[in-house]
Amino acid sequence: MQHSRRAVLGMTGAAITSAAVPGSAVASTGRRRRRPITLDVLSDIQGSVDDFDTALGELSRLGPVDHMVINGDITNQGLESEYLNVRRTLDGHPHPPVTYSIGNREFFNPDGDPALIERFKKHTGMPGVYAGFDVDGVPVLHLGTTVGTYDSGHYVILGAEQLSWLERNLRDHAADEPVLVFSHHVLPDTVSGTFSNPVTSAPEEYRQDYMEAEQLMGLLSRHPNVVLFTSHTHWLLQRSDWIGRRSAPGGHRAGFCTVNTGAIGSSWQPDGQGSETRLTDKDTSALRVRVLGNRVRVESRDFRRREVIRVVDVPMFGDYQPVELATYGW
Numbered sequence: 001m002q003h004s005r006r007a008v009l010g011m012t013g014a015a016i017t018s019a020a021v022p023g024s025a026v027a028s029t030g031r032r033r034r035r036p037i038t039l040d041v042l043s044d045i046q047g048s049v050d051d052f053d054t055a056l057g058e059l060s061r062l063g064p065v066d067h068m069v070i071n072g073d074i075t076n077q078g079l080e081s082e083y084l085n086v087r088r089t090l091d092g093h094p095h096p097p098v099t100y101s102i103g104n105r106e107f108f109n110p111d112g113d114p115a116l117i118e119r120f121k122k123h124t125g126m127p128g129v130y131a132g133f134d135v136d137g138v139p140v141l142h143l144g145t146t147v148g149t150y151d152s153g154h155y156v157i158l159g160a161e162q163l164s165w166l167e168r169n170l171r172d173h174a175a176d177e178p179v180l181v182f183s184h185h186v187l188p189d190t191v192s193g194t195f196s197n198p199v200t201s202a203p204e205e206y207r208q209d210y211m212e213a214e215q216l217m218g219l220l221s222r223h224p225n226v227v228l229f230t231s232h233t234h235w236l237l238q239r240s241d242w243i244g245r246r247s248a249p250g251g252h253r254a255g256f257c258t259v260n261t262g263a264i265g266s267s268w269q270p271d272g273q274g275s276e277t278r279l280t281d282k283d284t285s286a287l288r289v290r291v292l293g294n295r296v297r298v299e300s301r302d303f304r305r306r307e308v309i310r311v312v313d314v315p316m317f318g319d320y321q322p323v324e325l326a327t328y329g330w
């Protein structure tokens, strides 16, 4: 099952919105999903196309999926040749339609924001740095920075237009209907690497990725059916704080769910002194995600050891707390 880039929009259905169509929203399909939807979620390739190739091979052996997300740092430096290498590697395997988030690495290049955003759009088929898709009834929303420089002291500036777009899209879905949100960068106090404990956790930089962090968290936390997938840190999925819930003042009591997507490239961990250290270049991890009615099952996988790391169910009802179903090998 191999689709061209052109097939992405057609395969993901009619309800598509993007930065190019301000004012519209990913429409709720008005129907209950009839079948489970499965997505593979990978991130942080950063030039490690051999590891990407390994991950794609392992995932395809697990059976076909409905959709794939590559959640940013697709490239190491935003080069045309890197995008082409990723595409060539991807097309070497059976794969479903793919949608992408933009990462900081896509801007690690002197060509400037307008050219680099156009390059991202050209090679990914994405209509803008933020966009929404309907995967057979499952809303898939990508967030992305509108500014690629770090001049503001933040990697991500969403802008008022994107925040309004997100608000409109989230409002369209009932509290028991999962909405999957993808953003490359991490929010404070959400997943591994973003907590302030200086021994077990993070360099402070991971707490400052978003200029509009408070606004974004306030918005997301009003919707307990949101599962936010973030990447960028490369911190190991074996850590216990890889998944959790985050609330904010004025939000739903359960807040929203947040998940670390791991990394295709190298892995990092805390150094015990308030910073981090590269663990190995060999660890390669990603997620297989299943939307099962009003539950989202997240399975983390380690491709070097060929192991499932964890399986967690996130219910969209009751207390919304993630329930660990299985831990293998760790």
Ligand SMILES: [Fe+2]
Pocket: 073, 103, 104, 105, 184, 231, 232, 233
């Ligand atoms: Fe990154």
